[in-house]
Amino acid sequence: MxxxxxxxxxxxxxxxxxxxxxxxxxxxxxxxxxxxxxxxxxxxxxxxxxxxxxxxxxxxxxxxFAAFGKAWSTACTGADCNGLQPFFWNSVMIVVPAVLVSTALGGINGYVLSKWKFKGSETMFALLLFGVFMPLQVILLPMSQVLGWLGIASSVWGLILVHLLCGLPGTTLFFRNYYAALPDELIKAAMLDGASFWRIFTRIVLPLSTPIIVVCLIWQFTQIWNDFLFGVVFSGADSKPVTVGLNNLANTTSSVKEYNVDMAAALIAGLPTLLVYVIAGKYFVRGLTAGAVKG
Structure with a gap:
């Protein structure tokens, strides 16, 4: 034994x-x-x-729940007493195209800069990377001039363009570092089979990109929805986002300060980002650990 x-x-x-x-x-x-x-x-x-x-x-x-109804539809935000509703829908119109386009362009940029390198590609990536860490206050004046030249100043389209351009360096960084971890043999094998640039991207690379796409979508949505600086500087009377509307509501003077309405308005403004992280937060973490910040 x-x-x-x-x-x-x-x-x-x-x-x-x-x-x-x-x-x-x-x-x-x-x-x-x-x-x-x-x-x-x-x-x-x-x-x-x-x-x-x-x-x-x-x-x-x-x-x-009366405070929520008043915050949404009848609370005063300065001289206007239509609540947060118009500001909320302005944010939706700004966020959706800006997030989708900046994520799509960032994916293409990351694919090119990681798998189709050309002379000067590293310099171009370094310049894009500089945009990630550049203080946003630096671009306020030149961006105002550009929006004026384009004829879209103080409009929703102007805010979409601003957020698209400012989000592009970040999404490019995420995608480039993610694609750098993909085996080069996949691209070379497809090229030997005669696959084109776009066919390789759509049929091989893009199906492998779900984690980093989720990361960029959540990241961009959060950054744009919660932005106040660009919203207050580049918006007009009819294009202010929800963060500006919330600030106006909280700072509007009246005979009685309604703290319940202010808190309800803050919850309405923060609810979309809260829901995004509750629903897709685990995919955000998975995407980051799958290579989004490696390089």
């Missing part, structure tokens, strides 16, 4: 306490970062009488 198998060592008491301590620290940090969101939610579903007479952290005695 063989020697009896050694029994598994008992778990260490110190390790158990370390785990408890780790969980306590993580829960504490989570509570700290989620506390503002909790305050926003509970304040938005309270009446003003309850807000004045109760605690900031107390749960509402009766749930009231």
């Amino acid at each position: 063989g020697a009896p198998a050694a029994s598994a060592p008992a778990p260490s008491r110190s390790l158990t306490w370390q785990r408890w301590l780790l969980w306590a620290v993580l829960i504490g940090f989570a509570a700290f970062f989620l506390l503002p969101l909790y305050v926003m939610v509970v304040t938005s579903i309270k009446s003003m009488d309850e807000i004045r007479g109760g605690s900031l952290l107390a749960l509402p005695h009766a749930v009231d």
Whole structure:
């Protein structure tokens, strides 16, 4: 008979306490970062009488969604009292084409700069990379002049162009570093079979690009939807995005400050990006770890 198998060592008491301590620290940090969101939610579903007479952290005695309706359709944002609704749809009209076009062009750029290198391609990539880290305030004046020359200043089309151009360096960086990890043999084999530039891209490279496409879509959507600087500088009276509308609503003076309406408006403005990360957050992480920031 063989020697009896050694029994598994008992778990260490110190390790158990370390785990408890780790969980306590993580829960504490989570509570700290989620506390503002909790305050926003509970304040938005309270009446003003309850807000004045109760605690900031107390749960509402009766749930009231009237603040959301007012924030959406009747709250004043300066002289206009149509709520956040027109600003919200302006943001949708800006975000959708800017995200799709900048992601598509970034994919083509990354494909060219990683698999079809030409003389000066590294210099061109370095110049594009400079655009990722360049302060946005630097381009405000020259971009205003360009939009004026094109005749699209203070319009939705102008904001689309601005976000497209500013997002292109980032999407190019993501795609270029992702495609650099793809085997060159795939491209060479397709070229030997007579496949063209676009056929290789659409039939071979693009089907392998789902993780990085999701990363770029989420990244661009978040950046453009949450942008305030370009929205306040390059927009006109009828093209202001939701971030500018939220700022105007919160800063509009009235006889009574309605904190529930302000909090409801903030939740409406932040809801799209929150939903994107809740629904597709795991794909964002997978895309990054699949090579989006490697190079």
